[in-house]
Amino acid sequence: MKSIEVKVGNLTIGGGHPIVVQTMCNTHTSDIEASVAQCIRMYEAGAEMIRLTVPAMKDVEALAEIRKRLRDNGIDTPLVADVHFSSEIAIAAAEVVEKVRINPGNFHRDHEKACEQFAKLVSVCKSRGTAVRIGLNHGSLGERITTLYGNTPLGMKEAAMEWINLCLENDFRNVVVSLKASNTIVMVEAYRLLAAAMEEKGTVFPLHLGVTEAGNGDSGRIKSAAGISALLSEGIGDTVRVSLTEDPVNEIPVARYLADRYGGKLHSSMGKVEISDRKAAAAYFAPSRERLILDLACDFGKMLLDRKIDDIEIKGSYRNESGEEVTIDGSREAEYLADELMQATRRRFYKPEYIACPGCGRTMYDLEKTFNEVKRRTSHLKGMVIAVMGCIVNGPGEMADADWGYVGEGSRKVTIYKKKTPVLKHVPEDEAIDRLLELIESDINRL
Ligand code: SF4
CATH class of the missing domain: 3.30.413.10 (Sulfite Reductase Hemoprotein, domain 1)
Incomplete structure (x- = not known):
């Protein structure tokens, strides 16, 4: 499914361009030194777009200063302002960075007023060449939508289409959309519904994919990779953020792996697979443990989410940090990784x-x-x-x-x-x- 091109500073998202890898600072934006230092680490790790939160009007000034210092350092990575609730802050931020992420439904409880505020933001973005991400999340759809459609993938899609239609009416197409959820089944379903609705409408805006609040460690990686890969494998998704409750720099190699794999630059380390009685048995020969868990989540996440199989068993080996081969055949680790994937795809819960x-x-x-x-x-x-x-x-x-x-x-x-x-x-x-x-x-x- 080919999306339209969206310009974010020097970057193009969508339109068949390579999948863009992005992340978000966890510093206080008002702490300019710390934010610049973190952005530099992210840039060096390969982040192609960096988001910062803008909770108050005074943070817009800090954001402008962060941007200036990065540019002075020769770093031209586009910055994204993350704004909630205030259309005034969103408008001010649109004057200083390349993209603004908003959840327009949060601008005002009254839908008509929220639409008016959104239209004002759109007009500033049009004149400044700023892109917008309409970032809706499961759990924060607002009463109007949940009363009509429930807190469901359908509700998420309907909410997104309302704002998309408003963009089209205003002839504003510099728009990326996201529909994140921490529940991988809800997330995959919502994006699929939205992709189909945009295709039917005739304008497919690029999609920013992510499993929100995914947690950390193996679980966060497996959950993110399972949800995001299910969509990328169908040609849905143009930019990716892997949300981990860790140093945000750790998000980048995971997102990079997904972008490279679905950009055709990487292949799974799976050697052999047999599927019988709806159970997959797969053997891996992975160059690292992280690679093993990401390959596993991408190879079988979608099959589990779509209920094409009911269980998974893994064996084979990976190389540890010292380069030694660790065999996992019949091990507790193989069982644990299968359990993690089953839980990430919400097929079997073995822990909270x-x-x-x-x-x-x-x-x-x-x-x-x-x-x-x-x-x-x-x-x-x-x-x-x-x-x-x-x-x-x-x-x-x-x-x-x-x-x-x-x-x-x-x-x-x-x-x-x-x-x-x-x-x-x-x-x-x-x-x-x-x-x-x-x-x-x-x-x-x-x-
Ligand atoms: S819920 Fe977490 S990531 Fe979201 S705005 Fe609050 S602190 Fe930031």
Whole structure:
């Protein structure tokens, strides 16, 4: 499916151009030194586009300064402003960077007003040559859409098409669209529906793919690769961000792998596969462990998501960091990797399901450390969905179908959510995991 070309500074997204690899800073944008340093590390690691959060009007100035310092350093990587809720900030940011990411439904509760504000932003972007990403997420669709369509892939597609139609009416085509979800089935379905709807409409805008709040480590990589590869293998998707709750530089090799593999530059390290009784048995000879897990997720993620197979068994080997061959035939590691893929594709849950945002300039605590501690202390709660979110502004909306949520408020305080309801507010950070565990235990005992 050929999308139209969208210009983002010196970069072209869509129109058959190579898949663009992007990432996002987790620094405070107002901390110009730290943000510039992180952007430089990202650039050196191969990021082709870098997003920064812009929570307040004063951050627009910081963003302009970050851009200037990068350009002075000879780095012309296009920058993207991530703006929530305020059309004024989005308009100001559109004057200083190459692209603005918005969720236009969040501009105003009243849909008519949100449309007016969006039209103003479009007119500034048209005159400045700034691109826009309409970035809708499962979990933050707004009441109007969820009342009509539910919090569903269909609702996500319908919401996106409303804004796409508005762009077409305004003759504005410098637009990229994303429909992220942490649930890989929802994410794949939403993008497929949207791609088909745009094709029917006659204008296919480039798609930015991502599994949001994917977490970290093997799970974050497998979940991201399974969801994103299912779409790229169908020709859906023009730019990729792999969201990991880690140093954002770690996202880039994973995104690069996906871009290269579906750009035809890489092939799987799988040697042999047999499928019988809807179970795949695959042998790998991978050059590294990371490569093994990414190959595995790409080779079988889509088949599992689409229910073409029901189980997977792996064997073979990979090379460890010292270059030694590690054989995994019949090992606990082979079983664990198969379990991870089964859970990433939501076919079998062998542990709790975690949702964790990657963190950004809105995060006021050590998200990665806290997330790892929450994982360590809740590992026995198989099947439960637990979210760890960086901020109270977007966290509650974006943790979608979590049973429990640990959401940073700022000022070293935390709110604990049960489903969508805040059940304990302003909990000091150093007590918050204990309180979360107590609430979960007492809830289990009540059942
Ligand atoms: S939920 Fe996480 S990534 Fe999203 S805005 Fe808040 S801190 Fe940033």
